[in-house]
Amino acid sequence: MDRKQVIEAQTYIKEKLKVQPTIGLILGSGLGVLADEITDAVSIPYADIPHFPVSTVSGHKGQLVIGNLEGKQVIAMQGRFHFYEGYTMEQVTFPVLVMRELGIKQLFVTNAAGGINESFEPGDLMLIEDHINNMGTNPLIGPNDDKLGDRFPDMSQAYNRELITHAKDTAKQLNLKVQTGVYVGNTGPSYETGAEVRMLRYLGGDAVGMSTVPEVIVANHAGLSVLGISCISNMAAGILDQPLNHQEVIETTTRVKQDFLTFVKEMVKTLV
Ligand code: HPA
Numbered sequence: 293m294d295r296k297q298v299i300e301a302q303t304y305i306k307e308k309l310k311v312q313p314t315i316g317l318i319l320g321s322g323l324g325v326l327a328d329e330i331t332d333a334v335s336i337p338y339a340d341i342p343h344f345p346v347s348t349v350s351g352h353k354g355q356l357v358i359g360n361l362e363g364k365q366v367i368a369m370q371g372r373f374h375f376y377e378g379y380t381m382e383q384v385t386f387p388v389l390v391m392r393e394l395g396i397k398q399l400f401v402t403n404a405a406g407g408i409n410e411s412f413e414p415g416d417l418m419l420i421e422d423h424i425n426n427m428g429t430n431p432l433i434g435p436n437d438d439k440l441g442d443r444f445p446d447m448s449q450a451y452n453r454e455l456i457t458h459a460k461d462t463a464k465q466l467n468l469k470v471q472t473g474v475y476v477g478n479t480g481p482s483y484e485t486g487a488e489v490r491m492l493r494y495l496g497g498d499a500v501g502m503s504t505v506p507e508v509i510v511a512n513h514a515g516l517s518v519l520g521i522s523c524i525s526n527m528a529a530g531i532l533d534q535p536l537n538h539q540e541v542i543e544t545t546t547r548v549k550q551d552f553l554t555f556v557k558e559m560v561k562t563l564v
Contacts, residue, residue, distance in 0.1 A: 486530025
């Protein structure tokens, strides 16, 4: 991690802002619509920000949206960088460090994931209580920035317990069903085999996806409080007798978009 690059990106963004954001939001596949709810927004395409990874996928809406959400100042990533796209772990997690440098204290990380737990249904929202890094690498490999965090950061409460309690209380108040569980981060881009999904279930996984874990490791290292939400977009491979496809992922996230929006907005609103 090159701290100078983080500062240059932060400086560029900060010059465009009137207020300082306190909450960061990383919006996963099909969940970017939350950024459309932000008012008095300043939008900055990733391509304009110094040292930000350049998106290679055409039609990819990669931008930061910064402004007011339910009375709080937030900075949202509309589109994230995935390891499977060929970005390095450093590139995937660079925006987290920039958001931290801009002053956020809390990071909400969202994703679409396959349900491993057979009691889940497509369309469920799952609060991430813990994760399993199954990506075979770690974004903190390399020299440690001691000013940022420890060489060997604690990950025993990677997902902030108070934020989980707040999320559960909010769901109850809204009469919204939420699941809780363990998210497994795989590299992708191929979906899992049925045998891999059975293995992940034996290992304690409840949902599987191709993101989130790198950002959450870096966020914890840098002292941010993390809340993770998965939208269960499909049952993981082998559970139902049908092939997986990305279309299903997008269709499900679109279907539950309203619940997701209501849930996250209410959480942000009532956060102290
Ligand atoms: N597996 C991995 N990643 C995913 C899935 C899945 O079933 N669904 C959405 N992202």
